[in-house]
Amino acid sequence: MKDGWIEPGATRRWHRHGSYSKSLTGGNRRGGSILTAMDILEAHLICCVLVVIDLVTRALRFQWLLAGLRVPVSFRDAFVMTTVGDAAAAATPNRLGAEPARLAAAAFAGVPVTAAVVAVTYELIITAPVTAAAAGWLALIYAPRWWHNARPMLAETAHRTWPVLVVLVVAGIVAWFLLRRAMPKAEHVLRRNTRRAWAYARRMPAWPLLASVPLTLMGLAARVAILPVLALTLPFPPPMGPLTFGSFALLYAQILVPTPSGAGVIDLGFVGGAVGDLGEHHRRLLLIWRVYTTGAVIAIGVVVALRVYGTAALAALARRRLRRGNVSEG
Numbered sequence: 001m002k003d004g005w006i007e008p009g010a011t012r013r014w015h016r017h018g019s020y021s022k023s024l025t026g027g028n029r030r031g032g033s034i035l036t037a038m039d040i041l042e043a044h045l046i047c048c049v050l051v052v053i054d055l056v057t058r059a060l061r062f063q064w065l066l067a068g069l070r071v072p073v074s075f076r077d078a079f080v081m082t083t084v085g086d087a088a089a090a091a092t093p094n095r096l097g098a099e100p101a102r103l104a105a106a107a108f109a110g111v112p113v114t115a116a117v118v119a120v121t122y123e124l125i126i127t128a129p130v131t132a133a134a135a136g137w138l139a140l141i142y143a144p145r146w147w148h149n150a151r152p153m154l155a156e157t158a159h160r161t162w163p164v165l166v167v168l169v170v171a172g173i174v175a176w177f178l179l180r181r182a183m184p185k186a187e188h189v190l191r192r193n194t195r196r197a198w199a200y201a202r203r204m205p206a207w208p209l210l211a212s213v214p215l216t217l218m219g220l221a222a223r224v225a226i227l228p229v230l231a232l233t234l235p236f237p238p239p240m241g242p243l244t245f246g247s248f249a250l251l252y253a254q255i256l257v258p259t260p261s262g263a264g265v266i267d268l269g270f271v272g273g274a275v276g277d278l279g280e281h282h283r284r285l286l287l288i289w290r291v292y293t294t295g296a297v298i299a300i301g302v303v304v305a306l307r308v309y310g311t312a313a314l315a316a317l318a319r320r321r322l323r324r325g326n327v328s329e330g
Helices: 008-024 034-068 075-091 098-108 113-182 184-195 197-203 206-231 240-255 265-274 279-329
Strands: none
Touching (some): 034 206, 075 279, 098 113, 113 206, 113 240, 265 279
């Protein structure tokens, strides 16, 4: 800057990091230039692409695992099975509805139940070590710095909101028990066929297992990258390394929290410092992040289910499940 003259590059940087972030996160929308509007659309487009990558890699992995078991299915059927299962997982405590929903979708597609359970078991065998390795790598590099920054804010949040956390956890546990009672048959089939999984291990060639590893890494990276992409729209984004670790922790801690998608507990952690100090943008960024990581998953699964099965089939399934619950109580 010379004699009050602002350099063009500085103006572009102000639009990119100032007005752009405020527009995306609900600021005062000053300087709404063409560059700013394009940047907003670019951020949302990247997040949409990341959601698609996650869904497609999951569907391809399940399709290839079934192909390895000599049960070929189309990509469309595999996509339906995984999206319906993911929607049920996001909407139920501890992802309890995921596998029963996916097994029901597999049966509708003509996949033998045993083959579907074996494929799910192999999927767990693959995803568990890949996820653990990613967690270890991120923790080794970024966890100390993340904990140094997040610990004071998380401690203060826990001190102020511990009654809310207790209520959420208790409510989630109650919902988990009620949901397990509502689908005892599905749980029994899943446990029974899981015990047979190793008997079918020799059917599986090596290529689906090896190919599933990069697919799992791609899906994991896509899910974790959504929050850093959104954070880059802020005027002063937090360090990307610790933020990436925080994003991973918030996503996979949902498995341990007994509420659907970790509702309440994860949200308190988000605004309480798990993603760093985002200033006034915490709540708005949380809402957008939840839309992409939870809302979109449920919405896509519901739309796919309605498109494939129709409202009549879903209503009949719900009525049948209700009757079974009433009979078991009687």
